[in-house]
Amino acid sequence: MKYDVTAAPELSHTIRKMDSIPSIKRILEAICVSTGMGIGAVARVDQEKWEACSIVDNLGLGLKAGYRIEPANTICSELCSLPEPVIIADVRKCANTRWKEKMNGGGFRSYVSFPLYDQHGDFFGTLCTIDPSPATFDEKQVIRLFGLFSELITFHLGTLERAERAESQLREERKQARRRDRFIAVLGHDLRNPLSAISSAAQFLQRHAEEGRQKRMITIIYDASVRMRRLVDNILDFARMNLGSGITIISRPSNLYETIKQVIAEFAAIWPGRPIDLEIGGGELTVPCDADRMAQVFSNLITNAMEHGDAGRPISVAAYVDNGCFVYLVKNNGKPIPKRCLDNLFKPFVRGADSTEQKGLGLGLFIVHQIVQAHGGRITVNSDDNETVFRVHLPLTGRV
Structure with missing residues (x-):
């Protein structure tokens, strides 16, 4: 392979997730077998890069998820504007001179690529397979197979996006919960001192008040302060458990x-x-x-x-x-x-x-x-x- 290939400094969350899905790997193995080609990949493609999300490399070139190629060197970058997938059994028989230049520049002769879209219908990248030798396959069967697999991968993309969104919401909710628990802990701590003062004062007045309406009112104050103290203690314990101290x-x-x-x-x-x-x-x-x-x-x-x-x-x-x-x-x-x-x-x-x-x-x-x-x-x-x-x-x- 003659392309300049670089490894991503760090795999994105989407790539790590996609590369860990066993069914994606099985799809790539299946398209390699059905076309007789050596490399199968799901790639994310935009104006800046072609990046492998998951890859099967039967040619031993050492290609891995996260590897990048300049999009200008690939036919994949053109699929976002093409109405049909690209199917090339032998590039030497291809009428498109631009595609011939790109394939020859990479040292490849056969290539199949289908566009992938996310759940919103936006272009995501490609499901593709490529090989340095010409390939022999039933084009109609390849179209059906790649079409089915593209739909399955689009489903996975939607699932990943929903999962990422749910995880993001969960992280934010946890942050808010921690802030709330810290606030509750501080509030509960600050309430203890005035409650203790009320309870002590009411207890003192209880001992010195004469029987009657006044003493009953003081007893109500004391009972309420005791109950409030229990509530505050429960709140503080709950906050400590949520904040990790238990x-x-x-x-x-x-x-x-x-x-x-x-x-x-x-x-x-x-x-x-x-x-x-x-x-x-x-x-x-x-x-x-x-x-x-x-x-x-x-x-x-x-x-x-x-x-x-x-x-x-x-x-x-x-x-x-x-x-x-x-x-x-x-x-x-x-x-x-x-x-x-x-x-x-x-x-x-x-x-x-x-x-x-x-x-x-x-x-x-x-x-x-x-x-x-x-x-x-x-x-x-x-x-x-x-x-x-x-x-x-x-x-x-x-x-x-």
């Missing part, structure tokens, strides 16, 4: 029975009108875990039971050891969780019911699930017309 677990031997009692005492102070029946083993239960994170699990599950359970009936909480695991159980009466919601219950922004009056962001159970998983445990839920029961199972030996 749930931070600092594991140390912890008495989980004592942690549960502390959580129950906090709820009794905040919601004295909502009884919680506690059934717990005696003494200590030391488990290697992050006690603060597990307190978040205990608290979120009780909050969930209070928000979705029957306000006139107590919530049941139990903790015990079963089959080498610490088990934490929260049970409430009320409407069952719809079956269609159960599979997605532990995903972010999912709530267990259809009511538009549901409180919260739908992050509580997601955070619970992530913390339990980070400890090597698991969480299950059963819900029917009588009751809804959440169970957390944590290995006594720590993460497994």
Whole structure:
């Protein structure tokens, strides 16, 4: 071959994708066999270059995807303005002197080239085969075969373009999601200090206010600040997970029975009108875990039971050891969780019911699930017309 061939400094995304499609290679092998020619290629052709997107080189010339030829030296560059494909079995018998010059200049005698178009109908390049020797083939069969293969490659081009567009949109959406999560993390962090101030001030006023309307109003403020703090904590945890830092677990031997009692005492102070029946083993239960994170699990599950359970009936909480695991159980009466919601219950922004009056962001159970998983445990839920029961199972030996 006498053409000046250069390799592209870096393969474009389209070329890498096309060269990796096995069916493209099989098409090129098929056209080489059917025409008896040694080189088959799908090439991208424009005013600046002829560039191989995928190539089969049976002549051993070392041609690869990404190799380029000056378009002026090729007949392929003329196909964008030609109404018909170019079929030359022997260039010495060709009447077109310009084509003879180009073929002779490259040292080739036989050549077949069909135009390729993208899904918008714009000229993309060519499906071609070429050889230094004259070829013998059935022209009508070659036209049918190349026409079919050109349609298949055009389909692939459309698929690649749609995939590239989808990947580009996905990258942009991920960038926007990261910016949003950073904003949420900063916002949540900045909200914590004023919320802590409100909560502390309300708690102080609660202790010194006399019984009556004023104390009830102060209690409402305190309850709201506590709930807001939980929401902010959930938002911050969610943002950390999305930003890649994940749930931070600092594991140390912890008495989980004592942690549960502390959580129950906090709820009794905040919601004295909502009884919680506690059934717990005696003494200590030391488990290697992050006690603060597990307190978040205990608290979120009780909050969930209070928000979705029957306000006139107590919530049941139990903790015990079963089959080498610490088990934490929260049970409430009320409407069952719809079956269609159960599979997605532990995903972010999912709530267990259809009511538009549901409180919260739908992050509580997601955070619970992530913390339990980070400890090597698991969480299950059963819900029917009588009751809804959440169970957390944590290995006594720590993460497994």
